[in-house]
Amino acid sequence: MDQPVRPEALPSFPAWEPVSGLYILATPIGNLGDITLRALAVLQGASLIACEDTRVTGKLLKHYGIKARLQRLDDHAGPETRARVIDEARQAPVVLVSDAGTPLISDPGYRLVREARSAGVMVTSIPGPCAAIAALAMAGLPSDRFLFAGFLPVKDKARAEALEELAGVAATLVFYETAPRLEKSLLAIARLWPEREVAVARELTKLHEECRSGTAAVLAAHYAAHPPKGEIVLLVGPPAPSEAPVLDTDALLRAALAEAGPGKAAGIVARTTGIDRATLYARALELKSA
Structure with a gap:
């Protein structure tokens, strides 16, 4: 999927009459083929695309031969920038994307969506890829109940406290993690829950996709010997009925x-x-x- 797609090679976009509002649009998490025809139609018809990084979004648009006006909108964007985006969304279709996956899932956008709704602007979602859901689907852990908890804290004490707070949750826990911090997080989980099943899903939808399961200690030893690369989803199975609750x-x-x-x-x-x-x-x- 590295070669740009010629517009004539694409299936016809579904008919879409551009309507003003804010469109929260999911983009591929790795494989550029993982985008819906509806998403492409909305991107093509957008008056403005608000994105984390114009360079990243620009590559996606170029791949599909879509030209659009881009506005950087990340965690550092101030209220004036959000106000300008919302003002445009009153008059024309404005799209919000993150660098990869579904916006707002540990990505910027919460404030913009909240303020747009408060201003009476139509807000809708164009669903698609999400790393947390992709990992949950392939990890083989219970999926009838799960809790997405974002990124674990960087500092050891705060990380341990965050895990202890979730100890009694009767559901699979889903975290995002970075490659350099994975081993420390696995060791923290091993100390707290040595018997729980854990899964590490990385490089999702890419050439070197991997989903490895085991106890946290076994996985920590593996990744100490084979330092990982890429973005990671870390999943922890729910407590067994015999697991004593941790008192806070x-x-x-x-x-x-x-x-x-x-x-x-x-x-x-x-x-x-x-x-x-x-x-x-x-x-x-x-x-x-x-």
Whole structure:
């Protein structure tokens, strides 16, 4: 799919009468063939395409012989830029795309969509590729319930806290991760949930697509020996019925501290959890002074 597509080689775009509004349009996550005919018709008829990176979107448009006016709109875009895009969407069709996949899924666009809806502008979605869904479909983990949790924090302590917060969720967890941070994330998961099944899906829809499953420790060892490249979806299976829930004692202490002093709060949580009161009292003092 590297060679540009000649317009005459494309199937006829479906009939589409351009209507003013904001179109949230999914683009390929790797293979440029993964775009719908409807998406191509909307891109061709757009008055303006708002995108993360004009160079990336420009390559996609060039591939399909589509010429369009582009406006950079990323996480750094201010309210003035969003206001200009919304003003145009009142009068003509405006498309929002991200560099790859479905906009707003760990990509920019939330503020623009929210403000456009508040302004009474028609907002609709042109569905298509999404890395999280593609990975979930091929990982072999339970898919009847899943939680997409975006990117894990970079710092070790924050990463561990984020995982602990999700420990009791009875669903497959889906994260995005970068190649340089994958091993650390797998080791953090291994410490917390050594028995859970984990899957790593990478280079989705591309030549070197891979989906590897196992425990987090086994996967961490594999990727330590074979450093990965590309963008990654990291999936963690749900807890087994026998897996003991992780108590968030800090949350319990904070709730008790809102109504009582450290000593009484520690006593309340100790009776609830069976944890040593002295340990809880020391932690309550830390939380109180934080």
